[in-house]
Every structure is written in C-alpha cells, then in structure tokens.
Amino acid sequence: MFVVTADQRDSRSTRDLVPDALAAVAELAGDRLTAAAERTAGDEIQFATADPGALLALALHLTRTGTWSVGVGIGDADSPLPTSVRAGRGEAFIQARDAVERAKKTQTRVAISGGPDAADAEALVRLLVDLRDRRTPEGWEVHDLLADGLTQREAAVRLGISEAAVSLRAKVAALRVEVAAVPALERLLGRADGAA
Template identity: 65%
Template sequence: MFVVTADQRDSQVSDDLVPAGLHAITAAAGPRLALAPERTAGDEIQTAIADAAGALEIVLQLTRLGTWSVGIGVGLVEEPLPANVRAARGPAFVHARDAVDRAKRAPTRVALTAGPEGQDPEALLRLLIELRDRRTAEGWEVHDLLAEGLNQRDAARRLGISEGAVSLRARNAGLRTEEAAAPAVQRLLARLDDEVSRSRA
C-alpha cells in the first residue's frame, strides 16, 4: 500500500491550499483510492492507494503545484481499512511521516520511505520531479495538449505556432524523457510494494 502525506509549504504566509490539494488527489486517482484524501492536521493532507500508477500520478500532480512537500510511505496497512484515513494505522503510515519530514528538506520537495528497498525508486522519482521542475510554462502548454490526446500538428494549430516550434518546445521540456521515465518509476514502485509486502507479511 502507498500512503501519500503532503504538507503545505509556507502555509503561515499563504492561503489555505488544502481544498485545492484534496481536489488534485481526487482528480489524479479518483476511484482507485483505497482511502479518500482528508485534511489530517492543520495544513497537511493524506490518502492511501494500492495502485502504483495512481500513487505516482498523485505525486506528479501535487509536486507540479509547487506548494506541497510530498512524502510517500510504502508498506503494510492494518486491515480491515477504517472509514477514514485518519483512523488508519500500519507501517506505511509511519513511513509516510518519515518521508514527508524528509521531503520538506529536499530540493525536489518529495521523498519516499520503505526501508532500504526504497532508495533506488526514491532517487529516480526525484530525477523525474527535477526534470518537470525545469519545464517552462510553454513546455507545460505542449505537455497538457499532448496529454489530451492531440498530436503535435493539432497542438500547433491550437497554440497558433508552427509544428516545428511545438517539437522544439517538447524537446526542451523533456517530454520524451518523461514519457519513458514515468512508466519505469511506476514499475519500480509496484515492485517495491510487492517486495515490502512479502517481507513484512
């Protein structure tokens, strides 16, 4: 199980962004969530999900906002699951607490804890976030249009620029690199979850 705990950055001098964070999690993973996201304390939110792809999508959505420190805990959760995430317990929640505390000190604002097995997935996840952090607003425009299912020609028409300009934006934004890296990170997360679950069972 993946437990994602996110803490709002600079919350003492900014608006309450918890509602936006909860919406981002629901939009990213929706029905795949094992426990719905909730405000757990002050400016902190938490959710649980068994699906590696959904967990990664939550992390990518929250880190893109730039306003959250995001910790991912991987491990067992006590069953049966309670009605809400605040009542849930288990090693995954302990790991998520450690991870979010480390994420607050990380340049990429993300950390993953699962014991020694989590070091490689965390390193690759941070590289992916660093790539995305370097993306310009123009690069995100192309990213979002391609994510809608448009090809580069249609994206160029939508943006009113040449197809060559779209290709250049895509290259500078590292879209091909992310397209290859994200599924690899997802597979590592799924494998990590399997390994941790077997070793702790």
C-alpha cells in the same frame, strides 16, 4: 500499500490550498484510492492507494506547483482500512510521516520511505521531479495539451505556432524522457511495494 502525506509549504504566508488539493486528488485518482484524501492536520492531506500508477501521477501533480512537500510511505497497513484515512495505522503510515519530514528538507519536495527498494524509487522520482522543475511555461503548455490527447499538429493549431515549434518545445521540455520514465517508475514502485 502506499500512503501519502503531503504538507503545504509556506502555509502561514499563503492561502489554504488543501481544498484544491483534495479536489485534484479525487479527480486524478478516480476509484484508484484505497482510502480517500482528507485533511489530516491543519495544512496536511493524506490518502492511500495500492496503485503505483495513481501514486506516481498524484505525487507528480502535487510537486508540480512547488507548494507541497510529498512523503510516500510504503508498507503494510492494518486491515481493513478504516473509513477515514486519519484513523489508519501500520508501517506505511509510519513511513509516510518519516518521508514527509524528509521531503520538507529537499529541493525536489518528495521523499519515499519503506522497504528495500524505496531508496531507488526515491532517487528516480526525484530525478523526474527535478527535470519537471526545469520545464518552462511554454513546455508545460505543450505537455498539458499532449496529455489531454491532442497531437502535436493539433497543439500547434491551438497555440498558434508551427508544428516544428511544438516539437522543439517538447524536446526542450524532455517530454519523451518523462513518457519513457513513468512506466518504468510505476514498475519499480510496484516492486518496492511488493518487497515491503
């Protein structure tokens, strides 16, 4: 089980981002959450999933803006899970608390705790977040269009630039690296969950 505790960064000096985050998590995860995302305390949200793909997609989404510290706990949870994630108990919840506290102190804003493979997963997810943090707004434009299913040719038309320019943006943004890394990270996170 993966439990995510995400804490809004600089919440005292910015607007409340929790409602937007809850909506985004629900939209991105669909039915892949084991426990729906909720506000747990002030500027924190928490949710649970058994799906490593959903976990990675949500962690990458939350870290993209730089406004969330994301802690991932891996381990068992008391079963059955209560209807409210706030009432959840078990090792995954304890590890998520540890992870979010560590995430607050890192440049990449993400940490993973629990089980023998958590450190490996954390190191590689941090590498991917660091790579994404270096992406320019133009690189993100191409990323988002391709993620929506457009071809590079269609993205070029939409952006009003040449196909070669789209290809260059994709290369500079390391989009192929990310596309190759995500399935490998999903497998590693699945193994980490199984080992925990």
